[in-house]
Amino acid sequence: MKSLKALFAGLALSALAVPALLAGTAAAADYKAEYKLSTVLGKPFPWGVGGDRWAELIKEKTQGRIVVKMYPGTSLVNGDQTKEFTALRQGTIDMAIGSTINWSPQVKELNLFSLPFLMPDHKALDALTQGEVGKKLFDLLSTKDVVPLAWGENGFREISNSKHAIKAPEDLKGLKIRVVGSPLYLDTFTALGANPTQMSWADAQPALSTGAVDGQENPLTIFVAAKLATLGQKHLTLWGYVADPLVFVVSKEVWNSWSKEDQEAVRAAAVQAAAEEVALSRKGITADDDSLLKSIADQGVDVVRLTADQQKAFQAATKPVFDKWTKQIGPDLVKSAETAIAAGR
Template structure:
């Protein structure tokens, strides 16, 4: 009789335990074998290094429960980087380290960072991304089917070309400059007298090589990793007219499918990878360490650093563009950004 009671007790215990076991098993089964991470640039660009590092840290911090594969070159949207955010919202892409520029056609407020000469230095960029403006933009993105986790950095976009040194707005006149797919960039370079041409980065490199376009604008890290001196880019001007912060994000449905523990692990991985990526993006281009700029000059490139007075001429030439786009972005947001920049430490 005792053995029968023990048997029934054991069965009752199993009935209580099994549902939980099955539920946990089902939860684990809901995880994908692989999560797709989209980036525009792969290694050895700082952007690609950051994406790769995030994938590595996610696997490490989730003990292998979440496996991420990076797809550089906007491969998940056939190379069209401006469609990345839409694909992310739709679930075609699970995760991304995306550019504020490339996502600005869908989220107009992200054009903030492309207002010409809003941010004079890295401290200004940090004041925006790490302050109330950055939080406001993350809150906005959170309403658009994604979960933003951390700010990374592609960097200040500097202009290069194959024809001549650029020191004044007049030097840009007539130059055919490749720009990213944002109408704000068309307006800015048109105001400076250049001939802006929109094309993907994949198309830009052969266009520079053949001389179909004269120049381009990109962070110094891209200039180096893309070997642009070998593509005829012998004149580089550091003017810091706009910057391109990156955003580490996860599709909201994917995020909600993970346990709280794994969500926090992915968030921690994003914060760590982003901090490491920003450090890489800034290495060798500061007043304290200009080793990368010296390396560029050693490749036969004329590197021009604009003085504050020279920069003012470009700022004046693009003021109408700034004012026009401030209305589109939102006057309150722009005012908050200007205040944060003015009060930076």
């Protein structure tokens, strides 16, 4: 009798388990076979390494339920970096590690990081991304059809050219400098007397090679990985005028299609990949380890480090741009950023 009761009890439990199992199978069936991750740069750039690592960690932490393929070169939007965020909101892209510069035309507050000479060093940058300012920006992004998960880093943008050393604002006069597609960058270089030329990174490299443009501004990791010393860029100035944080995000529609367990796995993967990517982007360019800078100089590049007084001259020349864009970004947000940076000094 007991065995019959046990049998019926087991059958009842099995009957209850079947719908749950089917529901789980249905949920898994709703997942895409592959999710598209957009980045501007692939490996060996830290940006691309970070994207590859995020995809790897997601597969590992979800036990293969979520498979991600990285599409570097913003190839999902035909290489137009400024269209990436819009494509993410429209569903053409599932996930991205995006540049605050490239997304700033759609999210004006992200121009904060491009205010000339706001952040003097990595400590100041961390005070923003890892503090209340970073949280405010993530809250803002969360209202725009994406789920931000972690801050990565493309780095401080240093300037190089093929003509001569840049030590003062007047040294930029007339130089044709490739810049990203942001009005703030056009304003900044125009204020310095340069001739800013907007173009994608894919177009910039051949333009530097042929001399169609004289110079460019980018993080040192890009200078090395893209072998810009071989493209005539023999004069490099470390001025740290702006930094370019990266944002690990998932389309909100895609995010909502995942289970809570997988959402947290993807978030944990983003945080880990971002931390590794930031460390890689700073490798060889710090006071404790300047090996990357030495390797650049060894390639015959004249490396100029601005003194505090020299940097002040550039700050003064771009102050009108800073003030103009503070109004557009939001005076309160800029004030919060300045306060956070000062508190960390």
